[in-house]
Amino acid sequence: MTVFTLLRKNIPRYLLPHLRSKTLEARILCMSSYAKYAEHKNLEHIRNIGISAHIDSGKTTLTERILYYTGRIEEMHEVKGKDNVGATMDSMELERQRGITIQSAATYTLWKDHNINIIDTPGHVDFTVEVERALRVLDGAILVLCAVGGVQSQTLTVNRQMKRYNVPFLAFINKLDRMGANPERVLFQLRSKLHHNFAFIQLPIGLENDSKGVVDLIHRKALYFEGDNGNIVREDEIPSDMRSLCEDKRQELIEHVSNVDDILGEMFLEEKTPSEEDIKNAIRRSCLKRAFTPVLVGTALKNKGVQPLLDAVLRYLPHPGEVKNYALRETSGEEPEKILLDPARSDANPFVGLAFKLEAGRFGQLTYLRSYQGMLKKGDHIFNVRTRKKIRLSRLVRLHANELEDVNEVYAGDIFALFGVDCASGDTFVTDPKLQLSMESIFVPDPVVSMSIKPNNSKDRDNFSKAVARFTKEDPTFRFNYDPDNKETLVSGMGELHLEIYAQRMEREYNCPVTMGKPKVSFRETLTGPCEFDYLHKKQSGGAGQFARVVGIMEPLPPHKNTLIEFADETSGPNVPKQFIPGVEKGFLQMCEKGLLSGHKLSGVKFRLQDGAHHIVDSSELAFMLAAHGAVKEVFERGSWQILEPVMFVEVTGPDEFQGIVMGQLTKRHGLITGQDANDGWFTVYAEVPLNEMFGYAGELRSSTQGKGEFSMEYSRYSPTIPKVQEELILRYQENQGLVPQQKKKKN
Structure with a gap:
């Protein structure tokens, strides 16, 4: 052979x-x-980065160019698949048809002897959990912005996610070739809306159709991208008409970095001229601390500015050894202890890894992992900390979009995948179970939209069950449950598009066409004022009886906590023995699952248990749980309740001539206009609108703006509904419960 x-x-x-x-x-x-690709690099030669942005900012196109220039792919293809191929990272057929990223995709490539692991994430708010779990395991990121759209709603969300996981990032202003491109305006928005320290390290040479290249402010050079696909980078002098501007912007860059870096700050105060290396080192130090973010420019579609961006990734973003990652060691009855993990690429320490994404592959479940400590070899055994199960590794793979490449071992800092491992997203794996180490899990937002769902053919029920089981396991924001009141099956998610995509995937991947019902909003019920309770549960029916009394107050939480529920044990003395307190809490939490006003969950309430009574023989945890049920029902009858609904932050963009129409539509939908921008014949309106009023808005906006208007929305907060909506919800619930006769429908 x-x-x-x-x-x-x-x-x-x-x-x-x-x-x-x-x-x-x-x-x-x-x-x-x-x-070269199979070789394992030193820690300093590894970068784990994500590419995140608002929808349609050019993330996937940028990733495609990065893979081409690093030699990972032979040809570049367009996102919408005009050549019937589509972008490498959009491997799902639905992604290529719609021209959007639905699932985050991982790959790795080489640039200047550095191994770069890349995760391309979706931009649509409906798939925000894909961004969330990618940022959880990455060391750095590239925030892509459209030179026309600037800072948009999902940009703010991504920024919050980066802040949550303390991820340093670079900003890349893309689409300089678009009509109306204005990088200066985008920089102003970055500073004013993200409240962060940004400054250009590059300037564009020409905009729109005149886009020629970029100026490197640190090295004082002009960079032009020549050849068929912009793969030849030619250095030249800065154009004479830009020299004065470039010097001003270079000085502005030094000032911004000096404000957050002590070494460069001292040189600035002493009026010393910093060298190019001094400036680059200061940018790196401040970028790693998230005190400063360099801003680069380019146009990925026209192949300009991508290679300098790759250089900046190596120069300014951290390698795995520069990021502090902690695991929690839990001991019974004590606060979890934070343990600093060792990122050294050796087998000196036991392996610790986090499963951050699940996917159904060709050979069973594919589990994406990030290794934080130690090393793994093919044939090793690992343990799932949550389930205590032991697993033998028959195969280790690294990922290139939907292609798998076998490897024999992986080290700390690597992103890889396993086959056939039964686990959940957020599980920790170790080689030494005695350590009792677990990584902090991933933040998962609550679903905001529910729709009824049923297979069109009863014979497809098996496939339907398989699809639901797989999708709910892969995506923690996709929920499935049965509503006994309406006798229908419900799926819940982050938006209409989210649920629509899963319905289409059921038909494509499981040959199970489904019918979706009208979207249902996740309303909540809450108290408007404190209400005392004093409930005695007493039952004697022969044999052991039940006796429990609970006394206390239920009160509303502050508005910023109106999605939470809290329980407080304020008892003192022997009236309510401590072993029965969990029963009271369990009873309260059970009642919070379904309110008596409209059948929706309770939120924004606090149950304060202050006193009670027990019987030496007849009291039990069950009796106190039932007493808590009765106490909550008592508060329902005596207290003042209101219904909360999710309010969305909506951003609408369109031509100026339609601004009045759009604002009228938002006001009609009970929206509150919070701000507006204007830019070269286009307007942007920001508003807060109840989610219940946003269904069908996409079609209305298209028809009223001749198809030119676009909108995006994301969850903002829960807020009280208007009285009319509350009355309708209460009446509908009472009709379903048979408490009032159903109203006859009026004949047309």
Whole structure:
């Protein structure tokens, strides 16, 4: 068996054409290329980055260019698949048809002897959990912004997620070739809306159709991107008409970095001229601390500015050894202890890894993991900390979109995948279970929209069950439950598009067409004022009796906590023995699952248990749980209640001539206009609108703006509904419960 035959078994699919080549040079090049990718780098030569942005800012196009310039793919393709191929990272057929990213996709590539692991994330708010779990395991990120749209609603969300996980990032202003491109305006928005320290390290040479290249402010050079695909970077002098502007912007950059970096700050105060290396080192130090973010410019579609962005990733973003990652060691009865993990790429420490994403692959469940400590080899055994199950690793793979490449070992800092491992998203895996270490899990937002769902054909129920089981396991924001009142099956998610995509995937992947009902909003019920309770539960029916009395107050939480429920034990003395307190809390939480006003969950309430009574024989945890049920029902009858609804932050963009119409539509939908911007014949309106009023808005906006208007929305907060909506919800609930006769429908 020749070396080429051996290689063919393991080599990635994208390199096979080279291996089949008749020329020895091409085959040797293929072998050396594979060896180069398979080689494990030192810690300093690894970068784990994510590419995040508002929808349609050019994330996937940018990733496609990065893979091309680093030699990972041979040809570049467009996102919407105009050439019937589509972008590499949009491997799902639905993604190519719609031109949007639905699932985050992972790949790895090489640039200047550095291994870069990349996760391309969706931009649509409905798939925000994909961004959330990607940022949880990454060390750095690129925030992509449209040179026309600037800072948009999802940009703010991504920024909050980066802040939550303390992820340093670069800003890349894309689409300089678009009409109305204005990087200066985008920089102003970055500073004013994200409240962060930003400054240009590059300036564009020309805009729109005149976009020629970029100026590197640190090295005082102009960069032009030549060749068929912009793969030749030519350095030249800065154009004479830009020299004064470039010096001003370079000085502005030094001032912004000096404000947050002590070393450069001292040089600035002493009026010393910093060298290029001084400036770059200061930018790196302040970027790692998230005290400063460099802003780069370019146009990925026209192949300009991508290579300098890759250089900036290596220069300014951290390697895994520069990021402090902690695991929690839990001991019974004590606060979890934070343990700093060692990122050294050796087997000196036991392995610790986090499963951050699940996906159904060709060979069973594919589990994406990030390794934080130690190393793993094929054939090793690992333990799931949550389930205590032992798993033998028969196969380790690294990912290139939907292609899998086998590896024999992985080290701290690597992103890889396992097959056939039964686990949940957020599980921790270790090689030494005695350590009792677990990583902090991923933040999962609550679903805001529910819709009824049923398969069109009863014979498809098995496939329907398989699809639901898979999707709910892969996506923690996709929920499935049965509503006994309305006798229908409900799915819940982050928006209409979210649920629509899953309905289409059921038909495509499981041959199970489904019918979706009218969207239902996740309303909540809450108290408007404190209400005392004093409830005695007493039952004697022969044999052991039940006795429990609970006394206290239920009160509303502050508005910023109106999605939470709290229980407080304020008892003192022996009236309510401590072993019965969990029963009271359990009873309260059970009643919070379904309110008596409209059948929706309770939120924004606090149950304060202050006193009570027990019987030496007849009291039990069950009796106190039932007493808590009665106490909550008592508060329902005596207290003042109101219904809360999710309010969305809505951003609408369109031509100026339609601004009045759009604002009228939002006001009609009970929206509150919070701000507006204007830019070169286009307007942007910001508003807060109840989610219940937003259904059907997409079609209305298109028809009223001749198809030119766009909008995006994301969850903002829960707020009280208007009285009319509250009355309708209460009446509908009472009709379903048979408490009032159903009103006869009026004949047309």
